[in-house]
Amino acid sequence: MRDRFALGDYSGALVMAESLLEENPAHTEALEYAESCRTMLTKMYTARIGRSTRALVRGAARQLRWLSIDHRAGFVLSLVDGVSSLEMIWT
Numbered sequence: 890m891r892d893r894f895a896l897g898d899y900s901g902a903l904v905m906a907e908s909l910l911e912e913n914p915a916h917t918e919a920l921e922y923a924e925s926c927r928t929m930l931t932k933m934y935t936a937r938i939g940r941s942t943r944a945l946v947r948g949a950a951r952q953l954r955w956l957s958i959d960h961r962a963g964f965v966l967s968l969v970d971g972v973s974s975l976e977m978i979w980t
Contacts, residue, residue, distance in 0.1 A: 890922055899926040899933070900959040934962060 890909070893902035903926035909919035958966070968978045 890919070894922055894926065899929045900961070902926050903930070930962075934965070 890905040906919040906923040909916050
């Protein structure tokens with residue numbers, strides 16, 4: 890978890906932190922890493938797709954194929970309807 894975070898693999902570090910939290914929900918270090926990972930991933934995705942207050946527009950499938958995203962980001966993208974903002978989708 891620490892190594893992945895240090896290398897900038899926030900998705901991988903988050904998966905590991907969540908795995909630790911399944912075993913021990915009070916794992917302090919895993920809680921901190923999970924929160925930090927979510928913060929970093931939110932910043933990264935917001936930088937890629939724009940501000941969270943404007944309506945998101947679906948990209949062409951060919952363009953989405955080239956994005957380096959994990960299954961969580963793919964799920965968020967599946968919720969994009971051209972009307973909802975990222976803030977509405979995220980909450």
